[in-house]
Amino acid sequence: MTAPTAEPDPIDCRSIDDVVAYLAGLKVWARDMSFREITKRINEHRKKSRIPEPAKLATVNDCFKTGRRRLNWDLVIDIGRALGLSQAGVTRLEQVCRLITARIEQSDVADVRDSIPTGRPEFTGRKNEGQLILDGLQEAVRSQRPGVAIIHGPAGVGKTELALQLAHHVIREGYCADVQLFADLHGFDAQRPACSADAVLSGFLRLLGRTSADIATLPSVEQKAARFRHLLTGKATLLIVDNVPGPESLAPLLPGLASTLVLVTSRNRDGWPGLAAQLALQPLSVDEGMTLLRRFDVGDRVDAEPEAAGLLVDRLCSGLPLDLVALGGQLADPAESTWTLSDHAARLQRFPRDQVQRPALAGSCQGLSPDARRAFRLLALLPRDDFTVHETAILSDIEHAEAEQALAELFNRHLLLRRHAGRYRFHDAVAEFARHLLYQEEPASAQHAALARLRNATTKVVTMRRAPVPPPH
Structure with a gap:
């Protein structure tokens, strides 16, 4: 096998498996250096740096195996250094590892709310499709059984919007007056993993008034699900679960109560048991x-x-x-x-x-201004789909007022959704398009610089928050 001449760049790594593949390519670039030699070089570096813990050959070998849920990022960076990465390459690898770490940790952050988001005012059509879902839910209410309906279809076909419109119709009709809950599982976001059931249930329990101390006494998903069911028993509840990757992600979140109506959206059409209604949403005529x-x-x-x-x-x-x-x-x-x-x-x-x-x-x-177009593609670097004016200004290296104007322009062009004043988000399909522009139009060096600005600003804020308060005079 012929080794590539240019130093491999980790900038395209978006997951642990991507990093493993990158390390394998880096090993080839380093003339297929043996695992024993890699381990030896790591330990020589650690000894010089006075790092007491030596690397083990088996542990180094494991870093080249796919299918792992976790990696020791310090060891990954040491492997890169041992394989001959330049200091700039080591720095880039470290930045990528930080980004992937943030993405993995996001599965433990639930996107939940105790109200149903407002639908778009320009919504049109879908009368027959909506009635199919409503008829199924109404029959479930009449027969006193759990009402779960799913809307599935491709990205951009309007699944979430139809679910929101139906939810507000149900509320206007006087159903589900006690509790309304919404969760976005981000099951099809290339930049982050789907929210875990544990995180979503913890978020729901907090919205229903449980304290962190209460939730800490429920270590398993099963215990949290049982408490969730108990809190909803006898309450007329409407639950939307958006962007569900599959039935296994949904099952722990279903209370299984006749008093609860559940609307689900997914790109996955197969394997959904026990539904009151199922709709394969098609493009508009x-x-x-x-x-x-x-x-x-x-x-x-x-x-x-x-x-x-x-x-x-x-x-x-x-x-x-x-x-x-x-x-x-x-x-x-x-x-x-x-x-x-x-x-x-x-x-x-x-x-x-x-x-x-x-x-x-x-x-x-x-038709976007240069500031708005550049902000649009640089925002695709973030490991999540929502962001603030402040983050936009830092990533784009522009003033706060210019960032506000750029985001307003993107919002007016319907390229962004606005959660509330000062905070915006991508639709997942728009985020994919923004990443397409990012890789086409933004040099790797500019991407590194944008991430470095954001990282430095975040570090500065954390340092300020941790600074000791001076004693009173």
Whole structure:
């Protein structure tokens, strides 16, 4: 096997298995150095650095095995150094390890709320699909059995939005008045693992009034699930569980109570037992897509150019509400008020389909200011899908006011969702597109610099918080 001449760069590592594969490639680059020699060099370095604990040959060997849930990052960095990484390469590897560590720890951070998020005002269509779900839940209520309904389909098809709209309909009809809970499991986010059932149940218990001390007495998932069920017994409850990777992730979160209605969204269609209703959500029809575009179109262009509108809906946006809303942001932009729908279609058709899978998102990004476009792609570096103005300013190396303006521009273009003032988030499909732009347009050195700025700012804040309070004079 011929060793590559350039030093391998770890920048594309996003998981433990990626790091293991990177180490294997680095070993080849180092002329297939033996594990014994690697261990020897590590221990020589540790001895010089006065690190008392020597590395063991078997432990070093284990770092090259895939399928691990944890890695000793200090040992990984020592292996990189032993294999001949430059100091810059060691620094990059350390940064990547920190990022992956933060991502792994995120599975223990639950995204839960004690209210149902507000749906989009421009929501349209889905009458028959929504009625199918409502009929199934109503039958479950009549027969006094748990009502669990799932909406599954591809990214961007509008699963979460339909679930939110149905949830608010149920609430308006007077059901589920006692408790409303929402959890996003992030089951399909390439930048972070799905939230663990333990973390979600702990979050629910806190929202239901349990203290950290109470929850600490329930070490197992089974114990937390039993307490969750006990707290909901006899209460009319509505629960949304969003972005569920599969049935095994959902099962511990289901109270199994007749008084509880549960709406689930997933990209996974198989293996869901005991459902009151199941819906495979399809893209919008051309007519429904045109109705959605009319909500953004201030110049009646949809009705004036039905053929161009149909092309935009069916072929260029594939009937996906996420892409259609992004296109709607372009139609509503005063700077593009003179553009015809044919102009918009021509622009989107120019994007190569083998390079850009979602031309409507690409079109929305094309009209952005330089600050907003750069912020959009740099935010994809974060190991989570939500962020603040402050983090955006640091990553993009711009002033706070400029970051506010950039985020407002992205929000107005429907490329971001806003949780509340000052805090924004990506839709997971938009985050994937932002990462596509990041790898295409942002040099690796600029990515490293952005992460270093964020890390240094975070370290500074932690240091300030830990600083001792001076005694009173």
